[in-house]
Amino acid sequence: MIKLTTRERTKKQAPQVSIDAYLNEGALPHAKRRYTYAQCREFGKDATVALVREVAPGPILAANWTIEGEDGARVELVKENILKIRNEFLVQAVRGLNDFGWMPFEKVWEKDADGFIKIKKLKALLHEDTNILVDKHGAFVGFRQTDLAQTQVPLGKCLLLSQDVEGTNWYGTGKLEVAGRVVNDWNDSNEGANRYDKKIAGSHWVVHYPIGFTEVKGEDIDNYDLAGDILAALESSGKMRIPASVQSHIEDMNESGESAWKIETISDNTARQHSFVARQEYLDRLKVRGYGFPEDTILKTRYSPKTEQGVHANIMATIQDVQHQYIVSVLNEEVVDPTLVYNYGKGAEGSVYILPAPITNTSLGFLQDVYKMLINNQAVAGTEYNHIDMVELKTKIAVPNDGETEVITNFIDQTPKAVEDATDEASFKSEGVQN
Numbered sequence: 001m002i003k004l005t006t007r008e009r010t011k012k013q014a015p016q017v018s019i020d021a022y023l024n025e026g027a028l029p030h031a032k033r034r035y036t037y038a039q040c041r042e043f044g045k046d047a048t049v050a051l052v053r054e055v056a057p058g059p060i061l062a063a064n065w066t067i068e069g070e071d072g073a074r075v076e077l078v079k080e081n082i083l084k085i086r087n088e089f090l091v092q093a094v095r096g097l098n099d100f101g102w103m104p105f106e107k108v109w110e111k112d113a114d115g116f117i118k119i120k121k122l123k124a125l126l127h128e129d130t131n132i133l134v135d136k137h138g139a140f141v142g143f144r145q146t147d148l149a150q151t152q153v154p155l156g157k158c159l160l161l162s163q164d165v166e167g168t169n170w171y172g173t174g175k176l177e178v179a180g181r182v183v184n185d186w187n188d189s190n191e192g193a194n195r196y197d198k199k200i201a202g203s204h205w206v207v208h209y210p211i212g213f214t215e216v217k218g219e220d221i222d223n224y225d226l227a228g229d230i231l232a233a234l235e236s237s238g239k240m241r242i243p244a245s246v247q248s249h250i251e252d253m254n255e256s257g258e259s260a261w262k263i264e265t266i267s268d269n270t271a272r273q274h275s276f277v278a279r280q281e282y283l284d285r286l287k288v289r290g291y292g293f294p295e296d297t298i299l300k301t302r303y304s305p306k307t308e309q310g311v312h313a314n315i316m317a318t319i320q321d322v323q324h325q326y327i328v329s330v331l332n333e334e335v336v337d338p339t340l341v342y343n344y345g346k347g348a349e350g351s352v353y354i355l356p357a358p359i360t361n362t363s364l365g366f367l368q369d370v371y372k373m374l375i376n377n378q379a380v381a382g383t384e385y386n387h388i389d390m391v392e393l394k395t396k397i398a399v400p401n402d403g404e405t406e407v408i409t410n411f412i413d414q415t416p417k418a419v420e421d422a423t424d425e426a427s428f429k430s431e432g433v434q435n
Helices: 037-043 047-055 057-062 072-083 086-100 175-199 223-237 244-256 273-290 306-344 361-376 378-387 390-396 416-421 425-431
Strands: 065-069 102-111 117-124 130-134 140-145 152-154 158-162 203-208 213-216 219-222 262-267 352-356
Touching: 037 086, 037 175, 047 057, 047 086, 047 175, 047 273, 057 086, 057 306, 065 072, 072 117, 072 306, 072 352, 086 102, 086 117, 086 158, 086 175, 086 306, 102 130, 102 306, 117 306, 140 158, 158 306, 175 273, 203 223, 213 223, 219 223, 306 352
Parallel strands: none
Antiparallel strands: 065 352, 102 117, 102 158, 130 140, 140 152, 203 262, 213 219
């Protein structure tokens, strides 16, 4: 006989944290990070990373939500309550997850004039000011703020999103920490290019002078100082005056083969700047990868084949689709279900839910093709139209609709005349018409 137990035996599973994780009153210390939250925010200001951060929430925001459920009143309550906070919540959720690997929210509830309990807002909490509380097994049980009062947020008022979680380390893994290393490399390369521009690139004056003195206006001047005056004149105006005594001295030195005065320019004739540009372009592409997206979806170059761009676009759409599905699943569990329970009782849990439209190009393209087929092919529309939820289809492909489901009749002309005019017996077999 097999004996089973529901007891959880293993403890917290949080790598890279100290023993304090087990002694710090249930708080899960932030895992050791290469960069602080403040440093990661600076990485987010890099031009390429900032572009990726702007692009990331777009497809998720553009993907429509449908509110599904059998009870119309419950559906309307959830729709009215959730859709008003949708966009702000999604932007904060996507950026928080991508930037730092987790995103904490406080659920703020309110009661309206009709007595319904609704979500007023999902208040985004600062990462460095928020600690995750866990039980001895590592399960999430709430937040604690690092203010003087050590404010605790109970589980019922918390919403936690985590990405790339290892064990029970709910802080996850942020993309800015990965991209940040590339940003530092790009900055180093840029500083090298600047030094090259200032010190190497272009033409530079060089004055060769013999050791000794030269008489100028009846005064012996050290050739070192005289060479400095010449360079200063050249750098300031590109021209100079040389006393006749110096000129004759130069000619004498040249004739005797001894070290002579000589003025020349040194130029960098090689195109070394190209190597800096190529390196920085490559690092820009790595920034996009580090933030979790295929680079050809953000940075198109002349070396990017169109076929490869399409593949990268599908990969990016799939990544965002998975993230979108996860965010909505947490929202259903942590906001929609409590809203139903607070207003309709425990039995209402799960009776209404948010269903996000697909982001992936292939799924969306298929639905668009289906819609085109229905409106262009009357014969197909007649047999298939009434078996498709047109309201949901229009919503998923962003076609405006009034929310009403249409019922249409078959467009295929089946009058006796049409049958009599037909001469091909096989054409009617699929319709069950017999001669």
